[in-house]
Amino acid sequence: MSELLPHLAFEAHEHSLLNKVILVTGAGDGIGKQAALSYAKCGATVILLGRTVSKLEAVYDEIMSNGGKQPSIVPLDLEGATLQHYQGMADTIAGEYGKLDGVLFNASLLGALCPFAEIKEKEFDQVMQVNVKSQFLMMQALLPLLKQNQTASVVFTSSSVGRKGRAFWGTYSMSKFATESMMQLLADEYKNKALRFNCINPGATRTDMRAKAYPGEDPKKLKTPAQIMPTYIYLMSDVSRGVNGQSLDCQPK
Template identity: 50%
Template sequence: MYYQPKNNLLDHKRILITGASEGIGRQAALTYAHHGASVLLLGRTEHKLNIVQNLIAEAGGRKARVLVFDLANTQLAPYQGLAQILADECLYLDGLLNNAGILGEIAPMAKQDATLWSEVIAVNINGTFMLTQALLPLLLNASSPSLIFSTSSVGRKGRATWGAYAVSKFATEGMMQIFAEEYTAATLRVNAINPGRTRTNMRAKAFPMEAPDQLKNPADIMAIYLYLMGDDSRHKTGVSFNAQSDVKQRGMT
């Protein structure tokens, strides 16, 4: 379907984006801010987050909040501490886009490095879960909150050599479905987005011989990110969407 979001779709909404320093997370932050949101930029690299913050300010958006945080943290305390800091600033969070993730290595299962495997699972699954769990009270305090997970086609059907990344995305699909089932009686809606073949640094690492000019830019796939974060998707939950086929934005795709 084609989707034309209102310019003020996210006006006054407070949205946290993980992996906001580059790629899809960066573009989502810019897009959400353009549509009126106050965005919280979470990532590991402060100077990259500051660049995004400055771009939002230069475009006339609401002041963005930079949160330097590493989802490789294995202890619960840092996640709870972050949630408390945000709760002290505001009692609610309208949206959480769990976009951050790492690739690991493209190699057969028999040759997957165990240390890299653990790092991928730590960030893509464990860290994402602990952050989501810690922020749930803030999301549930909002009038129409949206929780979005980032998935992949290799998390729906196993593909040789995709190892830990694919396993983490299978788990992401399951985590999304469980959260959606557990909150069917609440206003919280929970969905996932598969961005597809998109021009990002992660894609370039996975497919170094691929011509980047044959790929969509992150800006080209923002329609689904807007649709699911805004109130137009109020009754959609438990669905895994494909960014490049399920929802398109007129004039952009």
Template identity: 65%
Template sequence: MHQYTAPTAALQHKVILITGAGDGIGKEAALTYARYGATVILLGKTTNKLAAVYDEIMAAGGAEPAIVPLDLKGATAKHYHDLAATIQTEFGRLDGILYNAGKLGVLSPFTHIDLDTWQEVMQVNVTSAMLLTQALIPLLSKADNASIIFTSSGVGRKGRALWGPYAVSKFATEGLMQIIADEYDNSGIRVNCINPGATRTNMRARAYPGEDPQTLKSPAQLMWLYLYLMSDDSKGVTGQSLDAQPK
């Protein structure tokens, strides 16, 4: 796929929820979506980071965002249904979700994986997305062209030694995306995955502490694909796992 150039008002009047919106790719997506006309709902566990993104959007003249401080590690189905009710009251619909929040866990040999780490990674990377999507499907169904974007990884397509829980969670994410996409095929909801690839983020730095981050692409350089899948120009594209850095 050639890199997409979005029209100036590509996301005008859209309401988009972004998880992990306080940092890295999530922050860049929030700023980008707002710049292209969307009202963004910023979900994350660190309130001051979300507030900083809020301030940047307001300073740039974007629509006023909503802030949702929520730690996915401890969130329950009730939290997600309460959030859905709030979005219904405030906006009446939801046009898109970007599942960007993720937990790396600990890179270790398979026999060293501990259950707490395994469950925590699965909770944040998979279970939270399943529960939140269930809660938000009725709102997405009210939009003309709704888009759900999951975040995948190269290790979610081919397993790699030492990446245990994280890799398995990304395999599960790919499967979750495919199931929802197939169930909602021919509806107004499309569902896809993005594999961002090696990107200059804090998570990447934790996984590869000896790597020079300046050799990696910045989140801003990947936004063409995030814009494409969230805009109506991707209508009809569903069930796909796409690379933000195609080889």
């Protein structure tokens, strides 16, 4: 199957993202950390957004010691951030780099896996704030900058439970449906423009979030974040120009 799908067959190299400026949310850990490292290895300048500064600094150091371009760090807790924070960030990116070529919306909370009747209002609000509302506000703030760009790519992160509801997956599942919807309506609004919007479903991947959701599972049986990177790099690269409104699986069944 992988020979047939360009995002899985994609072979990245050190110039795949040369001179691009790419913002990655949740860049301190898991898949976001690997995406930041991989984008930098492909020649991009990466803007590392996250809430735990020590983790972002470790990624910064790793990029520098790999010989990558100097990244920026945006310490931001998506739970408390407002439109004003995102507008300030957009102004800083415009002032520093004069452009933005890509955004990977990756940061998410898993929330409680429980029966629907037991979902707490506070938890619902927290997961929706981090997984959905922050993306909505950040997108509105970044659109003017992204629209100036002839090849910009926005990538949202979905999940299999964002396409088909599953018992006990609660607010997380609802937030991923909303994410797919945000991607689809933006893709449709911009279908005749250069700016494009797509989703990635990473599939089961060896991270803390996966371990939290499946505590009894042997993580060694799962793909590592590094192994699912072809799709992440493909969607940010100019090779995928014209791909819009897709929801791509890193690990199709």
